[in-house]
Amino acid sequence: MRQSELFTKTIKEAPKDEKSINAQLLFRAGFVHKEMAGVYTFLPLGNRVLKNIENIIREEMNKIGGQEILMPVLQPKYLWEKTDRWSKGVGKVMYKTKDDSGKEFGLGPTHEEILTNIASKYIKSYSDLPAYIYQIQTKFRKEPRARSGLLRGREFGMKDLYSFHSSEEDFKNYYEIVKKAYFKIFKRCELSVIITEASGAGFTKEYTHEFQVLAKDGEDSIIYCPRFHFAQNKEIAKFKNDSLCPACKKTIQEGRSIEVGNIFPLGTKYSKDLNAYFIDKDGKRKLIIMGCYGIGSSRIMGAIVEVHHDDKGIIWPEEIAPFKVHLIPVEDNQKVIKTTENLYQDLQKQKIEVLYDDRKKRGAGEKFVESDLIGIPFRLVISQKTLSQKKIEVKKRKEKKIELLRVSSLYKFLKS
RNA sequence: CGGGGUAUAGUGUAACGGCAGCACGAGUCCUUUGGGAGGAUUUAGUCUCGGUUCGAAUCCGAGUACCCCGACCA
Numbered sequence A: 001m002r003q004s005e006l007f008t009k010t011i012k013e014a015p016k017d018e019k020s021i022n023a024q025l026l027f028r029a030g031f032v033h034k035e036m037a038g039v040y041t042f043l044p045l046g047n048r049v050l051k052n053i054e055n056i057i058r059e060e061m062n063k064i065g066g067q068e069i070l071m072p073v074l075q076p077k078y079l080w081e082k083t084d085r086w087s088k089g090v091g092k093v094m095y096k097t098k099d100d101s102g103k104e105f106g107l108g109p110t111h112e113e114i115l116t117n118i119a120s121k122y123i124k125s126y127s128d129l130p131a132y133i134y135q136i137q138t139k140f141r142k143e144p145r146a147r148s149g150l151l152r153g154r155e156f157g158m159k160d161l162y163s164f165h166s167s168e169e170d171f172k173n174y175y176e177i178v179k180k181a182y183f184k185i186f187k188r189c190e191l192s193v194i195i196t197e198a199s200g201a202g203f204t205k206e207y208t209h210e211f212q213v214l215a216k217d218g219e220d221s222i223i224y225c226p227r228f229h230f231a232q233n234k235e236i237a238k239f240k241n242d243s244l245c246p247a248c249k250k251t252i253q254e255g256r257s258i259e260v261g262n263i264f265p266l267g268t269k270y271s272k273d274l275n276a277y278f279i280d281k282d283g284k285r286k287l288i289i290m291g292c293y294g295i296g297s298s299r300i301m302g303a304i305v306e307v308h309h310d311d312k313g314i315i316w317p318e319e320i321a322p323f324k325v326h327l328i329p330v331e332d333n334q335k336v337i338k339t340t341e342n343l344y345q346d347l348q349k350q351k352i353e354v355l356y357d358d359r360k361k362r363g364a365g366e367k368f369v370e371s372d373l374i375g376i377p378f379r380l381v382i383s384q385k386t387l388s389q390k391k392i393e394v395k396k397r398k399e400k401k402i403e404l405l406r407v408s409s410l411y412k413f414l415k416s
Numbered sequence B: 001c002g003g004g005g006u007a008u009a010g011u012g013u014a015a016c017g018g019c020a021g022c023a024c025g026a027g028u029c030c031u032u033u034g035g036g037a038g039g040a041u042u043u044a045g046u047c048u049c050g051g052u053u054c055g056a057a058u059c060c061g062a063g064u065a066c067c068c069c070g071a072c073c074a
Helices: A021-028 A044-063 A077-082 A089-093 A112-122 A168-188 A269-273 A297-307 A334-349 A364-374 A407-415
Strands: A032-036 A039-042 A074-076 A095-098 A104-107 A131-140 A155-165 A193-198 A208-214 A220-224 A231-233 A253-267 A277-279 A285-287 A289-296 A325-329 A354-356 A378-382 A392-396 A402-405
Touching: A021 A032, A021 A297, A039 A044, A044 A131, A044 A155, A044 A168, A044 A297, A074 A077, A077 A104, A077 A112, A112 A131, A112 A155, A112 A269, A112 A289, A155 A168, A155 A297, A168 A193, A168 A208, A168 A253, A168 A289, A193 A220, A193 A253, A208 A220, A208 A231, A208 A297, A253 A269, A253 A297, A269 A289, A289 A297, A325 A334, A325 A364, A334 A354, A334 A378, A392 A407, A402 A407
Parallel strands: A193 A231, A325 A354, A325 A378
Antiparallel strands: A032 A039, A074 A104, A095 A104, A131 A155, A155 A289, A193 A208, A208 A253, A220 A231, A220 A253, A253 A289, A277 A285, A378 A392, A392 A402
16 A cells, blocks of 8 residues: 555654553554553554454464354343353453443453353254354453553453364364464464463363463563473462473573463363253263363564564564565655556555555655564665666565565565 | 552653743645755644642642553453
8 A cells, every 4th residue: 555645654752651562663653542551443554463463363263173253242141140250250350331221231351151152052962063163353351450552451352262072082182283273373473482381260170271472571470491391370380490391401491471372171161051062972961061262363463563573663574564565765756756656556466465655755764764663574665776777675674684686586585 | 459650732851839842743835865854934732620829730639541560360
């Protein structure tokens, strides 16, 4: 798209009430607008990033048999009473409201109640199992302290997958499949995750698993082996830092981290409360065994910025970036503009997403500074200087190196 | 929910209890064009309520919002 038409502008200085790196950079570059603590609007650039993250998650979920649905935010009280969570557990952080007749509703902080109830209507036989159902949706939680920009919001994007099984073995098998899918998702987001054991938080006596990204401003603390033989959330850590990993004898470390995903067994807690049974091969009526798997999509956006930035701005991973190419002419002379316009059309024909800085009366320096702030992976600069050699300048955001290429070899370079 | 801090224009930042100023942004004009360039001109602000005072952005009280630490965190 043409930058002259972009709804947002960049801002030189961060507002004084944003302290976290992700909030500062995302605000300055025009990706988000804060409405209140923990609640953000995703502006055109931010929305593109969020959709890219969601699409990666969607692709990987579909690959492991996930079927996407969309459940309501507004949820009836009676379902939450069936699981005794209306005012306990997660119910304590649920935003609640009433209509004019006094009927009570909650804004969904999670969707076990809604989905298990639906599942109980459709799953009747072992032949209906397993089932893998997910959604990507906005969640609401009354966080006592929203903080750190997108890292802990009151309203945030989340993918939640729920699996339904006829046996514990089948559940465990799928749990490992989801684990692998999660690693793929985070790899595509260029997040190095450490899978970490955490407490069952009342849902299960077993451990659950969190996917943690080391980041100095993260709000979790984990204890981990530097070779990743194990890692545990500090809440439950049996080891201390400075002790040795039993597997490799390396010194165990402690670090701050951001939890970007978690997976855990639900057992039969919800199927029992919501009457979700099936008839097994042996003719017996049994409770459905469930698993739950979350990824915070908007939190990933924040986490990526926390991890991928420099003193000039954001450095987006290619699959996440709002555009692949930032096309920048540096002089207002006719030949430069004409070449740039042609290239802009051509890139679009090649289905390469491009932000074209067609704004007039802007110095080159200003364009470069803004480009670095926004963080698009490839910067193409068109100028008289290089056109005279029939070349254009290409620079990767994450590298210092500048290359001069002929247009003919440009596409190969972009696809490499 | 406990503790600490902050609140002045879209953003950043000044002003002893005495005329609310500067920079950036935005508008107009000119110059400039390889790292947020320069000049002229215009634009827009003291969180809310109450108190003290001849006079409050400034002092006092309450409220609200935001930030940080902690508690909490399907």
